[in-house]
Amino acid sequence: MLDKTIPAEALSIRLRDGRDAADLFELFNQERFLRYASARGPFGSSEELQAWLANIACTNRAEVVAAIGDKTVGFGGLYVMGDGLSHTGWILLGVHDAYQARGIGGKLLHMLTAIASVTIGLRRVQMTVFADNEPAIKLYKRFGFEIEGVHRDFVRRGDGFTDALTMAKVYRGAPGAVVHAIDAQRARAAEIRAH
Helix, strand or coil: CCCCCCCHHHEEEEECCHHHHHHHHHHHCCHHHHHHCCCCCCCCCHHHHHHHHHCCCCCEEEEEEEEECCEEEEEEEEEECCHHHCCEEEEEEEECHHHCCCCHHHHHHHHHHHHHHHHHCCCEEEEEEECCCHHHHHHHHHCCCEEEEEEEEEEEECCEEEEEEEEEEECCCCCCHHHHHHHHHHHHHHHHHHC
C-alpha cells in the first residue's frame, strides 16, 4: 500500500491569518466539504466566509491551518462557549479534497486538542459529524472521542435527510491541570517575593 502521508518538514500548522482567505474559500466550497461537513450552502465570496468565521459566537477561539508551502490545505477551529459552557469547546475541521487521507486532519486535531486541554484548560471538547462521514468518525475515535448521541434527520441532502452524531472527549481529572499548576506556582513565587 502506498504511503500518502505528507513528510513533517513539508507541512506547517500555524494560526489562521489573512493569507489563507482564498484557499479557505476554496476548501469550504468543495463538494466533499459541503456534503460531509457543512449544514449550509456554498459561500458567495471569501469575504462572506471570513465574516461567517468571525461571527461564530464564542468567548475564546483558536483557528489553525495546515499549509504546504504557500497552499493552505486544511482548517481547524476550536470555539469555547461561555457562561455554563465555559468548560466546553466545539471543533470544526476540514481538509482540501486533494489532501484527504494523508494525516493532515490528525495533525490539526492533535493541535486543537492540545490547545483545548493544556493551553485553555477545557474539560470537554465536542463536535457534530454527519453519520455517513466514516473517515472523520474513525479519526475522532482514534483521538478518544466517543459518540454521545444521534441527531435524526439533522441536515437536508437533496430530497432526503442525513443524521448527525455528537462526538465528545472529556478530559478526566481537574481541567487544565497543567495550566493551573503553573499558575499556582507563579502565585506562590509572587507571594514569597512580596514578603
